[in-house]
Amino acid sequence: MSTTAKTAWYEGIKARNLLHKTLMYVLCILVGAFQILPLIWMVSGSLKTIDELFVDPPMWIPKSWQWVNYDVMWNSLRLQDGGPAMPRYLFNTVYLTFIVLVGVLLSNTMVGFGFARLRARGKNVLFLILLTTMMLPSQMTWLSVYIIMSRLPYPKLFYDISEAGKPILQGLTGVQFSVEGMPTNWIDTYLPLTVPAFFAGAGTVFLLRQFFLTVPIELDEAARIDGASTLRIYWSIFLPQAKPVLASVTILTFIGHWKEFFGPLLYLNTSDKYPIALGVQYFRGFADYNTQWHLLMAAGVVLSIPPFVVFLLFQRYFVQGMALTGIKG
Amino acid sequence: MSAVQAVAPDKSRRPAKTGLGRMRLREEREFYLFVAPWLVGFLIWTAGPMIYSLYISFTTWDVFTKPVWVGLQNYATLWHDLFEPSQLVLFSQSLKVTTIYTVLMVPLRMIVNLLGAMLLNQRIRGMPFFRAVFYSPTVIPSVASALVWTWIMQSNGGLVSIFLNKLGLPNQTWLYRSKTALVTLVGLGLWGFGSQMLFFLAGLQSIPEHLYEAAKIDGAGQWQQFRYITVPMLSPVIFYNLVMSMMGTFQAFDSAFLYTGGGPNYATHFYVLNIYTFGWRYFKFGIASAMAWVLLVIILAMTMLVLRSSSAWVYYEGEVKGR
Incomplete structure (x- = not known):
């Protein structure tokens, strides 16, 4: 050439x-x-x-x-006591998401640690059951869980705590809370939306177990020789090690729960209690359909900004978490 | 890490010869304490409710009065609806709608996500930016994206209609006609990429470069490389995505609820929307539970079918065939 x-x-x-x-x-x-x-x-x-x-x-x-437009949207929907509804919806979502996050992080790490590090008879069978539940369509249990929730008595302690907490929350957020009587069962309360989060979900448990398996066994052996209890090992060794995975779980749970409207749709009857996603959907029923798109879009923007910003800031964790669990479409 | 700091070894806790069994027992007890949240949750939120719903499916019950045992009557109603579709049951209608939706959606979504992954797999600058853009619809709450898409799809003055008018075509009414509503929902569902694209991307990046080089030397074109290297090497990912996507799509609810409400004329009345309607609108928990159990059977059957077929088309590296 x-x-x-x-x-x-x-x-x-x-x-x-x-x-x-x-x-x-x-x-x-x-x-x-x-x-x-x-x-x-x-x-x-x-x-x-x-x-x-x-x-x-x-x-x-x-x-x-x-x-x-944002001002009009913010103030146009009213609560039962006449206050603006949107700020309250936003607060409801923040509150719900926070409690769910605490529950998800606590329960899933415990169960994941148990499956990864402790030996026991029956463990393999239980793990198999856990994996199988990932395949179950959730619709299977909606109806009966709803009935169970409608039969569970509302714990007086919860009521007392939330009543006592209202003035503090009101002072901190400026959101008005009306005083209600104690509910008779769990329907139209936040318990059906928050309590299940404290019982660990199969997908997240699996993800955390896989991660905990990669932590070198020498670490907990050394700690054990030094006399650390299992709880101590879980809390002081495994949790700090798992920070990146926990970040992924947190981001995914946050984004997933921010958009959640189906659970609230099933369980909440009083519109004052709606989280923002359901609140915006509710607002859609009020706005004049063919003309007030500017207000609806403003509501959509307010609903979208928090998850979008979290996504932009923590993109790496979001992508990692999606890759590890695959829980989204 | 305070726990690892040197603490004088506590001699009394060192396992004696007979203490080993006791330690095992203690570890076992601790295991059950640690997994208790899941185990208890499984019993009260999954296993219990499933058995309960099986029982409910043999009754008629409006939740307010006592359930009445009717045996297989609910299942018989569903069975009859297959042959004589009724607007009061909507079982066969919702099954038909959901099946068509799944058959269209699963392959299309997979192709879209694969193409997206192949684009993101290119070595060009600004990839992190494009990746963020590709993901952004996924993080937008479906309630919000349904708002903007409903506006875009609005027949009078929506963006799509304006565009069609430019081409000299009349306003579209795709979401409001029973012939086109379902297909329109499929189209709207293709907006945004999901975790599927991520899996495809990871799969693409793990295909060894030397396979493509060898194929190029043998004179294989782009399409042949795709067909005989990319697809077989990706087949485990395709398999996983297929199973997850099938199960997810068959349980579709959001798009019908947010865009059409199941209409027009039940053209988008998805199976799960039907369960919801019977449960929370009509308070017919008996037949709704029967539908839920039929759904489980359908999903299990679909999954088994794909699992069975997988040995024929899924290629695992390192797997020894013929054993």
Whole structure:
């Protein structure tokens, strides 16, 4: 091969690579645009006047940004005592998500640690059962769990604690709480939504067990020789080791629970108690369907921002967690 | 780590010859204490309710009065509905709708996610940015994305209609007509990538480069490389995604609830939406429980079928065939 032929051959490869790369960029941008444009359309819609909503050609950037839409949306839906509903819904979600997170982190790490590190008869059978429950459709148990919840008496202690906590929460958040009588059962309370989180879920247990298996056994043997109890080993050795995995679980649980509307739809009857996802869906029933899209989009933006920001900040943990559990679509 | 700090070994706790059995027992007791949250939860939120719902499925019950034992009557009603579909049962209608939805959705979603993964597997700059963009619809609550898509799909003045008008076509009413609603839901469901793409991406990255190089030397084109290297090497991932996606799609609820409410004329009345309707709208917990049990059987059967077929098309490296 002569030098010129070699150069020509090399140039050909380079040109093909460049073409390939350009094509890939174009595809990435096209696909990316399809993913992101609806979200931008939502934000843009939330800042328009009512007349700008349906103009042709579509207007992507409003003439003047109508921040007032957020104010109107924020105050238009009312609680039973007349206060604005949206802040309360937002608070409800934060509160629910927090309790669920505590429950998920505590219970799943305990069970995962047990399966990974402690020997016992019957362990393998139990683990097999755990894996099988991952396959069960949750609809199997909705109806009977609902009936069980409707039969469980509401614990007086819970009621006393929550009544005592209301003034403090009110002081901290500025959200109004009305005083209610003690509920007779668990329906229309937060217990069906929070208590099950304290009983560990198969997917997360599996993920944590897999991780705990990778912790070197020398660590807990050394601790045991030093006289540490099992609880101590779990708390002071395994939990700190598992920080990255716990971060993944936290992020996934947060994002997953922020959007949760089905459980609340089943169990809550009083709209004051709705979390924001169900609250926005409820708001949709109030807004005049064909005209008030700007208010609905504002509600959608408020609902979307927290999970979106958490995703952007902790993307690595989110992706890791999704890869490890695969619990999302 | 304070626990590891040197503490004088406590001689009394060192296992004596006879103490070994006792230590085992103690460890066993501790195991059951540690897994108690799951074990108790399994008994009261899964095993118990399942047996309970099996019992309910043999009764008629509106929750307020006492359940009445009716034997197999609920199942018989479902069986008859297969041959004489009734608007009062909607069993065969919801089964049909869900099956069509699953048959369309599972392969399409898989292709979309595979293509997305192949795009993200390219070595070009700005990949982290594109990856974040590709994921963002997944983290948006479905209630919010349903809002914006309903607006986009609105027949009068929605983005799609405006676009169609530009082409000289009339406003679309796809979500509001029984012939097109289901397919439209499939299309809307293809927006956004999920964990499937992630698994595909991990799978793609684990395919050794030398396989492609060898194929190139043998003169294989892009399509042949894809067909004879990528697909077989990805088949375990495809298998996993297929099983999970089938189970998930058959239990679809959100899109029907948020976009169409099951209409028009029950064209998007998914199976799970039917269970919900019978349970929480009509308070017919008996027949709703029977439907839930039929769902379990269907899902188990589907999974077994795929599992059975897997030996024919799933390729595991290091697996010895013919044993």
